[in-house]
Amino acid sequence: MTDTVFKLGAEEAGDGRFRRQQSKFRDWADTTEPGRHDLYVSYACPWAHRTIIVRRLKGLEDVVGMSVVHPYRDERGWAFTGGEHRDELHDWDFLVDAYDATDPSFEGRVSVPVLWDRQEHRIVNNESADIIRMLNAWGTEGPDLYPEDLRAEIDAINEPVYDNVNNGVYKTGFAGTQEAYEESFTALFDWLGRLDERLGGRRYLAGDRITEADWRLFTTLLRFDAVYHVHFKCNGHRLIEYANLWPFARELHQWPGVAETVRFDEIKRHYYTTHPELNPRRIIAAGPLDMDWTEPHGRG
Numbered sequence: 001m002t003d004t005v006f007k008l009g010a011e012e013a014g015d016g017r018f019r020r021q022q023s024k025f026r027d028w029a030d031t032t033e034p035g036r037h038d039l040y041v042s043y044a045c046p047w048a049h050r051t052i053i054v055r056r057l058k059g060l061e062d063v064v065g066m067s068v069v070h071p072y073r074d075e076r077g078w079a080f081t082g083g084e085h086r087d088e089l090h091d092w093d094f095l096v097d098a099y100d101a102t103d104p105s106f107e108g109r110v111s112v113p114v115l116w117d118r119q120e121h122r123i124v125n126n127e128s129a130d131i132i133r134m135l136n137a138w139g140t141e142g143p144d145l146y147p148e149d150l151r152a153e154i155d156a157i158n159e160p161v162y163d164n165v166n167n168g169v170y171k172t173g174f175a176g177t178q179e180a181y182e183e184s185f186t187a188l189f190d191w192l193g194r195l196d197e198r199l200g201g202r203r204y205l206a207g208d209r210i211t212e213a214d215w216r217l218f219t220t221l222l223r224f225d226a227v228y229h230v231h232f233k234c235n236g237h238r239l240i241e242y243a244n245l246w247p248f249a250r251e252l253h254q255w256p257g258v259a260e261t262v263r264f265d266e267i268k269r270h271y272y273t274t275h276p277e278l279n280p281r282r283i284i285a286a287g288p289l290d291m292d293w294t295e296p297h298g299r300g
Contacts, residue, residue, distance in 0.1 A: 016177030017184075018170055021108050023127035029117070032138050037124065038065035038088070039131070040095055040114040042078060043263035044270030046166070046219035047128040048113040053215055054132045056257045058139020069095055069112060071270035077110035089118070098123055129158075132212055145212040153206045154213045161205075161213070164191040166220050173232025173278065181233070189236040192245065199244035203300055214252060221249040225288050226264060227271045231278060240291060251297040259293070 029037065039055065041048040055064055069078035070085040078095040080087045092098065098114055099106045102123040115125045115134070125131055136145045146154060168188040175181035195217070198205065205213040220228075221239055228234040240246050253259055272284040 016175055016180035018174040018176075018180075020167055020170065021111075023111070023125075023130075024106065024108060025102065025114075025123045025126045026130060027124045028130065029115075029124055029134055030137070032063065032134075034063045035065070036117065036119060038067065038116045038118060040067050040069065040078075040087075040098060040112055040116060042069045042071060042112045042270070043261070043266045044071040045112050046223055047111070049219040049222075049261065050128050050215055051113045051115075051131045051135065052261045053219070053258055054135045054139075054145065054212075056261060057142040057145075057255075058135055059141030060135060060139045063138070064135070065089070071266040071273075073270065073274050078112060089116070129162075129216075132215070136212065143210055145210070145215070147209070147211070150206045150209065150211060154211050157205050157213050158216060160191060161195070161217055164188055165195070166216065169220060169224070169228040169232050169234050172234050173228065173275075185234065185236065188234060192237065192242065196242045196245045199248050204248075210252075210255075214248075218249060218252040221245060222253065222262065223267055223271075225291060226268055226285070230285050231271050231275070238288075240288075247297040247299050250293055250295060251299045253293045254297065 039048075039051055041052055043049065043052070052066070055061060055066065065088060067080070067088045068085055070081040073079070076094055076096065079085075080091075080093055080095070087093075090097065094110075095112065095114065096110045098116060099110055101121060111126055113126065113128050113131055114123050115131050116122070117124045125134070133146055164184075164187045168184055168191065171184035172181060172188055175184060195205070202208065204210050205217065224234070224239045229238055239249060253262065268284050272279050273282045276282065
């Protein structure tokens with residue numbers, strides 16, 4: 001492990017509030033053919049994990065290739081260290097090479113996921129919300145995760161879940177002042193309570209059909225007790241204390257093929273070793289020991 005330190009840079013605002021950088025590459029591919037596109041992902045990252053899950057659910061594993069970065073990240077960005085964490089396309093050492101090949105002037109934080117176009121030798125898109133919709137449109141297997149009749153409701157729930165939960169744990173964890181921390185902490189647990197109540201009256205966030213909204217929430221819930229509760233000081237409640245969110249998360253974890261995409265070892269190694277300002281000794285928390293993701297969920 002290198003001693004080079006990862007830093008938030010421009011995302012650490014002067015008022016103590018964490019402001020996530022906007023994704024730079026937002027092109028859209030309406031169709032694909034086998035071997036045209038590849039994903040660069042991390043099993044540790046919740047944003048990239050969304051794309052790994054949708055790629056599997058939509059039967060695209062033989063259509064869209066995938067290269068996995070190492071879970072540890074320093075200021076040089078996500079790295080390929082060999083073995084399973086190898087760039088299958090170019091044998092690059094760092095994901096920044098993909099950004100440089102696309103736009104040599106790029107100066108932001110190198111992020112995953114990345115959708116790469118082999119034919120044009122460039123990044124098509126590095127916004128997970130866009131990528132999962134492209135994958136959903138390309139795949140012929142599994143349910144439609146963005147059905148036309150539910151799009152308005154999906155969009156309406158995605159926005160506050162992103163701001164207060166998906167990104168809310170980061171705004172809480174990386175808050176630079178007590179005021180900023182308490183502001184995001186309060187919003188986070190307010191929305192977790194709202195979502196728990198919502199799921200008490202319906203199977204999924206948008207009704208009786210699973211959609212992208214559920215998978216977008218799932219990857220945050222999956223990491224909550226193992227990482228965010230401790231590492232990001234999101235200690236208002238644990239996931240297992242919610243009457244509906246915890247069974248909901250177990251149901252999605254037990255969805256065919258999903259458990260195989262979950263790497264708690266990489267998740268914990270990434271978070272607890274990458275942020276020395278939060279965990280300077282880089283000791284990886286051993287727990288929790290009381291979560292059984294295989295326990296029957298009882299939701300239908």
